[in-house]
Amino acid sequence: MTSSISPLLEVDHVTKTYAMGGLLARNAFPAVDDVSFTLEADQPEIFAIIGESGSGKTSLSRMILATVAPTNGSIRFRGKDLSTLHGRRARLDFMREVQPIFQNPFEAFNPLKRVDRYLFTTARRFTKARKRIDVEAVADDALRKVGLSLAEVKSRFPHELSGGQLQRTAVARALIPGPSLIVADEPVSMVDASLRMSIVNLFKTLRDDLKVSIIYITHDLATAYYISDRIIIMQKGKVVEGGNARAVLDNPQHPYSILLKESVLSPVVANQSKAGAASTAGAEPPFHEDVDRRDRVSEAPR
Amino acid sequence: MKPETGGNDQLRGVKRNSDPVLRVTGLRAYFNMRYFGIAREVRAVDDISFIVRRNEIYGLAGESSCGKTTLIKTIAGAIRPPLEVISGSVEFDFGKRRVSIYEAAPEEIEDIRWEHLSYIVQGSMNVLNPLRRVRNAFLDFAFRHIGKSMPEFQRIVEDHLKRLHLEPSVLEAYPHELSGGMRQRVTIALATVCRPEFIIADEPTTALDVVVQKSVLAMIREVQQEIGSSMIFVTHDMAVHANMADRLGIMYAGRLVEEGRTADVFASPMHPYTAHLISSLPRIGDLSIKQALEGAPPNLSDPPSGCRFHPRCPLAMDICRRENPTLTTLAPEHRVACFAASPKVKPSGETTGSRLEHAEAMQ
Numbered sequence: 001m002t003s004s005i006s007p008l009l010e011v012d013h014v015t016k017t018y019a020m021g022g023l024l025a026r027n028a029f030p031a032v033d034d035v036s037f038t039l040e041a042d043q044p045e046i047f048a049i050i051g052e053s054g055s056g057k058t059s060l061s062r063m064i065l066a067t068v069a070p071t072n073g074s075i076r077f078r079g080k081d082l083s084t085l086h087g088r089r090a091r092l093d094f095m096r097e098v099q100p101i102f103q104n105p106f107e108a109f110n111p112l113k114r115v116d117r118y119l120f121t122t123a124r125r126f127t128k129a130r131k132r133i134d135v136e137a138v139a140d141d142a143l144r145k146v147g148l149s150l151a152e153v154k155s156r157f158p159h160e161l162s163g164g165q166l167q168r169t170a171v172a173r174a175l176i177p178g179p180s181l182i183v184a185d186e187p188v189s190m191v192d193a194s195l196r197m198s199i200v201n202l203f204k205t206l207r208d209d210l211k212v213s214i215i216y217i218t219h220d221l222a223t224a225y226y227i228s229d230r231i232i233i234m235q236k237g238k239v240v241e242g243g244n245a246r247a248v249l250d251n252p253q254h255p256y257s258i259l260l261k262e263s264v265l266s267p268v269v270a271n272q273s274k275a276g277a278a279s280t281a282g283a284e285p286p287f288h289e290d291v292d293r294r295d296r297v298s299e300a301p302r
Numbered sequence: 303m304k305p306e307t308g309g310n311d312q313l314r315g316v317k318r319n320s321d322p323v324l325r326v327t328g329l330r331a332y333f334n335m336r337y338f339g340i341a342r343e344v345r346a347v348d349d350i351s352f353i354v355r356r357n358e359i360y361g362l363a364g365e366s367s368c369g370k371t372t373l374i375k376t377i378a379g380a381i382r383p384p385l386e387v388i389s390g391s392v393e394f395d396f397g398k399r400r401v402s403i404y405e406a407a408p409e410e411i412e413d414i415r416w417e418h419l420s421y422i423v424q425g426s427m428n429v430l431n432p433l434r435r436v437r438n439a440f441l442d443f444a445f446r447h448i449g450k451s452m453p454e455f456q457r458i459v460e461d462h463l464k465r466l467h468l469e470p471s472v473l474e475a476y477p478h479e480l481s482g483g484m485r486q487r488v489t490i491a492l493a494t495v496c497r498p499e500f501i502i503a504d505e506p507t508t509a510l511d512v513v514v515q516k517s518v519l520a521m522i523r524e525v526q527q528e529i530g531s532s533m534i535f536v537t538h539d540m541a542v543h544a545n546m547a548d549r550l551g552i553m554y555a556g557r558l559v560e561e562g563r564t565a566d567v568f569a570s571p572m573h574p575y576t577a578h579l580i581s582s583l584p585r586i587g588d589l590s591i592k593q594a595l596e597g598a599p600p601n602l603s604d605p606p607s608g609c610r611f612h613p614r615c616p617l618a619m620d621i622c623r624r625e626n627p628t629l630t631t632l633a634p635e636h637r638v639a640c641f642a643a644s645p646k647v648k649p650s651g652e653t654t655g656s657r658l659e660h661a662e663a664m665q
Contacts (some may be wrong), residue, residue, distance in 0.1 A: 148432040160597040163366060193538050197582050198594030219511040222541075222584040226592065238568040249586050263512040265519075265541040268562060268568070279317040 006215055008041040009064065009181060013105040016059050016237075031059040033237035035075070039181070041078070044211045048204060048245060050260070051234035057217045060234075062213065065100055066091075077181075079111035087128030096126055099174035103186040105143065105166035107157040116164070118173050119143070126177035142172040146202055164195030171202060171207050175210070182206070185217045193246050200227050221264050225249045233257045306597065312580040322353035323500055323532045324377070329390035331376045332539050344603045345370035346385075348556040349440075349650075351530035351629075354500075354532050359523070361547025361564065362536045364578065365599055369556040370536050371424060377534070378421050379411050396499045417447040422503040429489060430451040430477040433633030436488055438475040439512050440495065445506065447496045462495045465528070466521055483514035490522060497529045504536045519546060540579050544568060549635070552576045554558040555600050555610040558629055572638040609641070617627075 016032040033056070039047060039269055051057050056073035062068040063075055066082045075082045077098065086092055102108040109115055131133045141148035146168040153161070153169055161169065167187060184203070188196045200223050207211045217222055225245060226229055231255065232242035241254040252258045328351055331342035346369040354360045372385065377392050390404040393470050395417045401410065415421075425430055430439055437549075439530050440459050446454055462469040466487050475549040477485055486506065493501060503522065508516040523546065526533050535546055543550055544563060551561040552573065560573040571577040582592045600606055606613050612622040621641050628650040629639040 052513055164594075165598060193540060193579060194366070195580070195594060197592045198586070199585070201592070201594060203394065221427040223585055225586045226584040226589070246589075260512060261586065263516040264586060265512075265516065265539075265545050267544050267580070267585060 004074070005041065007038045007302050008078060009039040010058075010074075010076040010079075011035055011037050011064070012069045012074050012076065014060070014063060014075060016056070016063060016068065017071045022071060023114075024122045030237045032056040032063070032070070034240050035060060035232075035234070035237075035238075037232060037242070039213050039215075041180075044180075044213045045229040046207055046214045046216050046227050048216045048218060048228035048231040049234060050218060050221060050231055051222055052219055052260075054236075055234040056116055056237040057234060058185055059237075061183050061215065061217055063100060064183055068191050092125070096177040097179050098181045098183065099177060099179040100113065101167075101170050101174055101182060101184040104190040105163060105170050105203070106158060106190070108170055111158050111233055113157075114155050115158055115161065115169055116156070118149070119153075119169070122173050122176045136186065138176060139172075142170070143177045145206075147176055147198070148172065163191045164197065164198050167195075167199050168202065171199070175206070175212075179212060179268075181213045181215065183215045184218070187216070188223060189218070189220065196223070221249060221260060233260065269283075306321055312547055321356050322560065323356050324534075324559060325356040325392075325393045325395070326353070326377065327351050327391050328389040329373070329376060331372060332379070332386055332388055333372075334386050342603045343467055345556050345605060346602055349378060349390075350553075350556075350558050351390075352551055352558060352561060354534060357527075357530050358537050358548045359526060359533045359546055360618060361537060361550040362534055362553060363543055363550060364541060364553035365538055366381075367599055367602070368522075368553045369475060369602070370538075370553055371504060372551070372556075374377065374421075374504055374534060376538060377403070378415075378419065378502055379406075380614075410429075411475070416443060416493075416498065417496050418498050419500045420496065420498040420502070422490060422493045422501065422506045424504040424508075430485060433476050434476075434478070435473065436475055436477065436480075439488075439492060440473065443492055444495045459491075459495060460472055463491055466525070481514075482510060483518060486510060486518050488512070490518070494525045494529065494531075497531070499531050501526065501531050501533045502536075503533060506535075507542065522546075542646040551628065552579070556602055557639065558637075559611065559639045560637065561629070562633070568631070572632060572643040573611075573640045574615050574642065575611050609639070611640075615642075621649070621651050 014032060014035050015030060016150050017028045019028060019031050037047070039045065049057050049060065059068065063070050065086055069083060077094065086231065109118065116182065119142065120135050123129050123135045123138040129138045131243055136150060143149055143153060148165065148168055152165070158166055188199050191199060203214050207214060216224065216228055228245040229245065230293060231245045231248055232239045233239065233248070233254070235256045241248055241252060241257045248257065249261065252261050317651070328349055329347055330349055331347040333346060335342045336346065350373060362373070375381065375385065376387055381387060385429070387404060394401045394403070394414070399418070401414055430436065444459070445455055448456065448458060459473070463470055465474065465536055466483065468487055468491065472484065472488060473481060480488065490506070505520050506522065510518060518585065519542065537543065547564045549562065550564045550567045552559050552567070552575065554575050560567065560571065560576045567576060568580055569579055578595050582594065584592055595614055600610055607620040608624050608629050609615070612618040615622065619641060626649060627639040627641050627647045629637045630647045631637050631646050632646060638644070639647065
């Protein structure tokens with residue numbers, strides 16, 4: 001654990017088990033099962049975690065954010081075990097380095113609070129800015145990094161901004177403490193197709209210009225292919241495949257990865273003859289297979 | 303299942319495939335709101351005309367807050383204040399029965415719903431009552447419309463569930479005992495158990511992950527083919543449309559900006575907004591840089607003058623700022639509302655122009 005240069009984040013054989021059931025029939029359900037990976041400190045990257053709902057992606061992200069403790073194994077951030085994080089000061093120091101972005105920006109922001117308030121609170125807590133003018137300058141600076149400005153956001157309520165603007169504001173808020181790692185849990189799944197790329201491109205900019213590493217959790221293989229450097233594919237808590245994003249997605253090996261890739265709907269109209277019936281009739285058998293495979297694969301009792 | 307729908311099937315057989323089942327004409331629906339004494343009018347659906355043919359899936363695309371959901375609510379006749387239909391008509395032709403939604407008596411609409419016209423609502427994985435077993439949901443929705451004795455109703459429901467690859471045991475389950483994909487299949491089963499002629503599906507797969515999404519889509523398509531119904535399929539995901547829709551309508555800020563056969567729209571989009579939607583789709587195996595559309599969708603209570611897309615449009619010309627383009631037929635089955643697409647596109651002097659155009663499109 002005392003290597004000369006410790007990696008940014010080490011996830012070391014991490015397991016999280018939840019107990020299910022009542023008093024009599026208790027089942028242990030492994031949400032995350034023996035997951036390991038490492039993010040290096042000197043090369044910022046976008047690391048994608050891919051899997052369907054219930055595959056343990058979110059549990060893993062919560063453990064990395066140190067809001068949930070792993071049952072077994074350890075997570076080390078810059079060589080420091082997250083389980084030794086005690087007290088407000090240590091927690092704030094950790095939050096300065098690791099920041100979250102959540103799935104649905106409309107739920108992440110309180111609809112009754114003005115959006116800028118989140119930026120100002122974060123600025124007061126994590127930067128030296130205390131006077132209103134300084135705090136506003138910090139917020140404006142962060143917003144400019146995501147292609148917005150304080151003038152656009154100031155004293156607006158969440159419903160007055162579009163989903164894309166709001167999600168970019170969430171990214172700006174996460175940037176205020178100057179983090180070295182951002183954990184983004186399904187950041188684009190609730191954002192419209194036309195705005196989705198603005199968030200995804202923004203992540204690229206953050207990695208290249210601000211040298212921030214990003215853990216990008218998603219079930220969307222297409223955007224993962226587009227931006228990530230490395231990926232892991234999770235199924236029922238286990239990592240089934242991992243490695244260079246392009247290599248894995250171009251040529252998946254594990255049956256589950258292959259199933260995932262096959263399930264991505266191609267945006268190319270499949271030479272649809274005008275009678276839609278003909279084209280789907282041909283495509284039906286594989287669909288059924290998918291249903292059956294999927295039932296075998298993941299609708300097992302939990 | 304067969305005897306009770308035999309009559310309908312026969313009628314369908316007689317009708318030509320190109321007959322419209324749904325005809326929407328010049329529909330305008332506004333939200334009229336009053337805050338602090340200031341009246342605001344949100345033009346969520348502004349002069350929309352289109353038809354849906356028998357046995358066809360009509361895809362409706364567009365970003366959130368462009369009025370997709372409002373449009374289908376007005377089509378389904380689910381109009382509650384502050385939503386108000388200003389003008390236009392919605393006519394269904396169910397073969398043996400023609401209904402104009404805004405002229406029919408409320409009882410008549412009640413009668414049509416679920417039996418002829420059903421609705422897979424947005425976020426339908428959360429619409430099942432968590433305190434009641436799935437069986438009760440079927441009883442509430444479908445028992446009255448099917449009009450059979452209880453054992454027979456039971457048999458019909460179980461047969462229908464089997465068709466959707468669901469075990470009859472899901473009837474005894476509470477919604478929380480089912481996975482998201484299964485709940486979605488249950489709501490699809492609910493919406494199709496009466497074999498309706500017309501189904502409206504509002505973002506039925508948005509909350510599902512890719513594997514489940516694919517199987518749910520296949521299931522919707524399969525049921526639609528089997529019972530021969532027509533469908534309006536709403537989602538903002540163009541990849542889903544590419545795989546589902548026979549024809550595609552693109553909405554922007556309460557207006558229909560392009561409409562055509564799905565393959566045509568994807569191969570040669572004529573409206574810059576459509577072109578952007580299609581070109582910005584990321585694909586596996588494609589690393590080219592995808593640009594996002596600048597700007598935000600317009601506020602519908604104060605939409606931009608002229609073409610509502612002009613503030614974000616790369617091709618905006620002078621006329622776009624002043625005049626609203628008419629939805630014009632530029633190729634067979636392909637209507638576009640953009641001055642840059644062709645000089646044939648004329649400004650609409652508001653309502654009148656589009657009515658004329660509408661007549662042309664309907665021939």
